Structure formats: structure tokens, C-alpha cells
Amino acid sequence: MFKTLLTSAIFAGVAVGLIAAVLQLWLVTPSLLEAELYESGSRIHFAVDGSTQSDAGAPSPLDDPARHLMTMAFNIIVFCAFALFIVVGYALTERAGHDVSPRSGLIWGLAGFIAVQLAPAIGMPPELPGTVAAEVELRQLWWISTVIATALGLGLIAFGPWMAGVAGAALIAVPHIVGAPHLDTYFGVAPPELSAHFVTASLGTSAVLWSLLGLFTAIFWTKFKDA
Amino acid sequence: MRNETPPVGCDGAWRLKMKNEAKVATLNATAAQTTDMSLVGILGAAALGMALLFAAGFAQASVMHDTAHDQRHAMAFPCH
Incomplete structure (x- = not known):
């Protein structure tokens, strides 16, 4: 049983972790890199004259490949962990007589997105680097x-x-x-547009990744369980 | 203890019956064992998931924090 749980979670977790790295590098990382310019003070929003204007544009994500390789490695670890929780859910609900199929797996994935990303984001939005909280x-x-x-x-x-x-x-x-x-004070140094863009990109990519995680875990689970 | 003796001429059928009974008993034993083992496996998998998630998402050691930085922000883990 443990072997089936482990193999289906790792297959799905590695696949989704790799897709996560690509989606994040494309849609999320540029906002993080741009926010670091404000965090470090090399760009300032609300400059001395009080203008709300500041330059837009993110540094190239290709400048620091080692950093993004680490992000990829951690994505794989985290999605393997989430995949383990989902297959544990499959095993427990199957013991109670509920079938697991790719279709139900998709719902599991969406439920995971709601539980792990959406519900916490209602109280604590995803934070850009430099956010004081x-x-x-x-x-x-x-x-x-x-x-x-x-x-x-x-x-x-x-x-x-x-x-x-x-x-x-x-x-x-x-x-x-x-x-x-x-906190009872706002400290934001980055433009609100950048923060909003980051939050929607973070939640949007997570929704895709969790859906895929549910689908993939169910496909591997049903395949390995009977093997 | 069985006191059933094989009727003469029906040796084959009796043997088959014995074999099947033995098989059913073995299957039952295996099923019981699988049930226990599967719970252990499920708990083990959940524990492994917790350990991975804690290390990647929550450990505050600065090496872990720096290398996991972008991933934690992207997945909105409260990390610093």
C-alpha cells in the first residue's frame, strides 16, 4: 500500500512540480523580481516629489538560472507532499467505498486549491517580497x-x-x-498594481497546478493500485 | 480436525474441496493482513507528506529560506 501511495504521489508530484516551475517562471517570478527592486530601494514608488509614477518592467528571469533551478526543486518537493496528501485521501475514501477516477481526481485537485491556496488568500493575500506583515x-x-x-x-x-x-x-x-x-498600518513599498498582478498570477497558476495534481494523482493511483 | 474420509472413487473432488478451503483461508488471512498494513502505509505516506511540506514550506533556517524563497512566495506560504 505504502509503495502504491508513494509511487503515484511521486510520479504526479514530479510532473506537476516541473509544470509549476515553467508556469511560475513565466507568470509569477517576473513580479517577484520586479518587487525586489522596490524591496532593495533601487526603485522607489512615491518618490521624493510624491508622484505615484514609477517605471514598470521586470528584470529578466534568465539572469540567475541557479536560483530558478532551486525554485524548480522546491516545487517538486512541495507538489510531491501535496500529492501524498491527495493519495492518502484516495486510500481512505476507497476504504469507505468511494471510487477514484480521473474525474473525481480533478475535483480533489480543485478542493486542494480551495483549501491550500484560495481560503488562506482570503485572509492573507500572497505577499510580494518586501511586504511588511x-x-x-x-x-x-x-x-x-x-x-x-x-x-x-x-x-x-x-x-x-x-x-x-x-x-x-x-x-x-x-x-x-x-x-x-x-497590522494596523500599511507599509507597502511596491506599486499596488504590481501586487495585484502578482496575487492573481499566483492564485491563477495554483488553480491550474492543483487541478493537474488531482488529475495526475488519480490517473497514477488507478493505474498502480491494480498493477 | 476433519473426520471426513474421501469416498472411494471421489478422491479428486475431495482433494479439490480441501484445496479450495485452504485457498479461502489463505485469502482471508491475506486480506486481514493487507487491511492492517494498508493503514500503516496510509499513515506513513501522510507523515512523509507532512515532513516534506514542513521542510519546504515552513523551516525558518536561512539556507532553506533563501533557496525556497521564490517558490514560497509563489505558493503564498507565510514565510517571513
């Missing part, structure tokens, strides 16, 4: 609690009776009622 431990605690509450809530909605579904929906709402940790 509340204490990292508090934010990590809120992030992990939100991910767990949303995943459990979605699981109750998907697999429980309707009363459990209502409880699941309430569970999903709890972290947002509690509220994410925020």
Missing part, C-alpha cells in the same frame, strides 16, 4: 489552521450526510470569523 509565527498558525479547517469542512460536505455538510460549511467559515493576523 504581522509576526510570521502567527501567520503560519492561521494559515495551517485555515488549511486544515477548510480541508476537513470540504471533506464533510463531500462525504458526510447533510448535517455534517452544514457543520463542514461552518468549519470553513471559522478561520475567517476569527480573522487573519494583520
Whole structure:
């Protein structure tokens, strides 16, 4: 069982990790590199004369290939970890008599996107380099609690009776009622347009990657399980 | 303990019956074992996923932070 879980998670995780690296290098990394110009002070928004104008344009992502190779390596690790959680979900729900197919895998992937990316982003938007925010431990605690509450809530909605579904929906709402940790001051150094662009690119690419992760894990899981 | 003796002339059928019963018993034993082992496997896979996610997404050591920097930002992990 462990071998089947491991092989299907690694096959899917490596494939999606590689696609993630390409999508991020194309759509997300340029915003990060551009934001670092503001973080380091080599570009300044709201310069001395108070103008809101600043130059647009990101440094070439090809300047530092070693950095992007590390990003690729970490994408593979992270998507293998997420893939392990999804196949653990497949194994547990199959024990309870639910079938896994590429179609249900796609829904698993979308649910993963909602739990791990979308729900935390409602309280804490993806942050550009240079963003000043509340204490990292508090934010990590809120992030992990939100991910767990949303995943459990979605699981109750998907697999429980309707009363459990209502409880699941309430569970999903709890972290947002509690509220994410925020500061009482804005510190942003980068233009808001750049931040907005980064956030939509981050969430958009994540949605694609999680959908693919659900699809690929289900394809490999159904293939290896019967082998 | 079986006290059934093979009827003369039906030796083949009796043997087959014995063989099948033994096979069913083995299958049942295997099924029980697989069930236990599969739970262990599932827990093991979940633990491995946690370890990978923590190392890649949350470890605060600066080497980990610098090398995972862009990936953490892109996936919106709260990392610094």
C-alpha cells in the first residue's frame, strides 16, 4: 500500500512540480523580481516629489538560472507532499467505498486549491517580497489552521450526510470569523498594481497546478493500485 | 480436525474441496493482513507528506529560506 501511495504521489508530484516551475517562471517570478527592486530601494514608488509614477518592467528571469533551478526543486518537493496528501485521501475514501477516477481526481485537485491556496488568500493575500506583515509565527498558525479547517469542512460536505455538510460549511467559515493576523498600518513599498498582478498570477497558476495534481494523482493511483 | 474420509472413487473432488478451503483461508488471512498494513502505509505516506511540506514550506533556517524563497512566495506560504 505504502509503495502504491508513494509511487503515484511521486510520479504526479514530479510532473506537476516541473509544470509549476515553467508556469511560475513565466507568470509569477517576473513580479517577484520586479518587487525586489522596490524591496532593495533601487526603485522607489512615491518618490521624493510624491508622484505615484514609477517605471514598470521586470528584470529578466534568465539572469540567475541557479536560483530558478532551486525554485524548480522546491516545487517538486512541495507538489510531491501535496500529492501524498491527495493519495492518502484516495486510500481512505476507497476504504469507505468511494471510487477514484480521473474525474473525481480533478475535483480533489480543485478542493486542494480551495483549501491550500484560495481560503488562506482570503485572509492573507500572497505577499510580494518586501511586504511588511504581522509576526510570521502567527501567520503560519492561521494559515495551517485555515488549511486544515477548510480541508476537513470540504471533506464533510463531500462525504458526510447533510448535517455534517452544514457543520463542514461552518468549519470553513471559522478561520475567517476569527480573522487573519494583520497590522494596523500599511507599509507597502511596491506599486499596488504590481501586487495585484502578482496575487492573481499566483492564485491563477495554483488553480491550474492543483487541478493537474488531482488529475495526475488519480490517473497514477488507478493505474498502480491494480498493477 | 476433519473426520471426513474421501469416498472411494471421489478422491479428486475431495482433494479439490480441501484445496479450495485452504485457498479461502489463505485469502482471508491475506486480506486481514493487507487491511492492517494498508493503514500503516496510509499513515506513513501522510507523515512523509507532512515532513516534506514542513521542510519546504515552513523551516525558518536561512539556507532553506533563501533557496525556497521564490517558490514560497509563489505558493503564498507565510514565510517571513
